[in-house]
Amino acid sequence: METNEPLVRVRNLKKHFPIRRGIVFERTVGIVQAVDGVSYDIYRGETLGLVGESGCGKSTIGRTMLGLYPPTAGSVNIAGIEVTTARGAQMRLLRRKAQMIFQDPFASLNPRWTVSAIVGEPLRIHNLEPDRQRRDERVKELLELVGLSGRHVNRFPHEFSGGQRQRIGIARALASNPDFIVCDEPIAALDVSIQAQVVNLLEDLQTQLGLTYLFIAHDLSMVRHICDRVAVMYLGGLVELAASDVLYEHPLHPYTQALLSAVPVADPKVARKRQRIVLQGDVPSPINPPPGCRFHTRCPIAQPHCAQVVPEWRQAQPDHWVACHEVEPKQGF
């Protein structure tokens, strides 16, 4: 499915949020290092999974990549457009080519707009279908593409169930014919029996339209199912990135190992036999993250130097990236 040409290239991306106090004499009292230097490529036609616990910065990455937050440092290149410096026509082109699907299908649709206005908005803004009638036709087409009926155009979001609303959000994202879609927890708010419907739809659309996805999620089973490659994030940084099956079968980083061992398994026999690595304590605050390796405070194999030296983001095996001092590169590589 993938070719060698990356569609998206992220280099040393940083997003820091200042914490400000005071009204007249405003001063910065701290900095949340939400994303602190991540680098990766996304290839055309692939699905890259981005997993991590809440607060690790995975949504911030998605938003910063699309220019919804101005980045603090680093570069993001999507289909040849440099997001961090794009202005005017370049930015408008980017907005057409890169889209987003949000987690909460209740909050991400304007309750006062009809489905036709919501899905037709990208067409209007980018002037893709200037003719009113043609635009209505296109909206119907899009709705049918995501498994809704064209007769639903004049309804309002509240008339739909959660799964249907998520389909409306997907139709809106597809309206401008994007190449790249950031899916930010698109199934987390849905019932179990509906999740599979939406995942299958996303997969079908990818095959039909040749889409590239960044799939942000915390459900590790679903990520394994849908993603070609998976990146694991901890406290603002990537700790590991590899092909799905490699990552799930041979995780190298101790955090990935702990995360995978904590995933509940829907099989009582496996669940009882399984050895869990239960991490102690909570994720530290990203305001003053620990020095050195950010995971060293909870790491079961931490050594003294882990608290001082930041581990390098490197390939331990071909196409298997990891940031850990204690992982040896494979012999002969």
Next chain:
Amino acid sequence: MKQDPALLNVHDLQVRFHTPEGTIYAVNGISFHIAEGEAVAVVGESGSGKSVCMMSLLGLIPIPPGEIVSGTAVFLERDLLKLPEKELELVRGRDIGMIFQDPMTSLNPVLTLGRQLTEALVRHFNLTAEEARNRAIELLQLVGIPDAASRLGNYPHQFSGGMRQRVMIAMMLACNPKLLIADEPTTALDVTIQAQIVELVQEIRAKLRMSLIWITHDLGVVAGLADRVLVMYGGTIVEEADVESLYERPQHPYTLALLAALPRVHQRRQSRLKAIPGAPPHLILELTGCPFAPRCEFVRDRCWRERPLLQPVSPTQKTACFVNPHTGEERA
């Protein structure tokens, strides 16, 4: 497992809500029991009636708009549904403990932890302030909160989500209840924190020989936690089984479909997920047939007219379905 005396025995519970939009048939005649020391998981999607059912046992649903139409719930030889509020208050917290999904909204944000923890001790056991304080410290240590004595003066916002859930567990343990009802206690937590909480509950349960009702939508958590599982759909129990049988050979088409729709973290990708078409029922109409009929691939004519009752199909398993989903034939 079967010969253990039942700690809680619920029979034919029906709960409705009368709203301006119409009557919601939330729980439609369900019966189950919990044995002493047993861990039972109640699995269902949102709107399946799993929380309403447990809340109504404890008198926690607002009446009106709620109405308990029928049913008995015998707990320690007393019918909870007929107890006056005063006596039910004593059962709640002391005999039956509860923890909820969102530990932030179930703690009072303007009271210190110490105040909230000692409240139950003073109320139910007539301890002095000093005794209650010492017991509170003990409890916080039991649930693994470091530096317990000094944290008694902290407010809930000073704790993380996982820590707050530990505090909730400590509050619940304060009275050493015989039954713990946990309503999606780990849904708001991350997987590594979820693993910590599940482990803690298991430990405490073994130590105190407590019965457990764990309400969840996550079939993964259930597999490692429960002895027995009740699967709910549309306000009814559609399947009841011990945990091994349920995962090995589910007998209701809904359970079967739900398990087939789950991707497995330990398996390479096989094919597309088997999605269940349609959406869960709205429960605005009274049930005439099987609630799963509109989405069921084995549906028969009679499924729309007759409601299938929960019937045993083996010593460890009951299902409410006319059809055997493995053969596709009607059950005798």
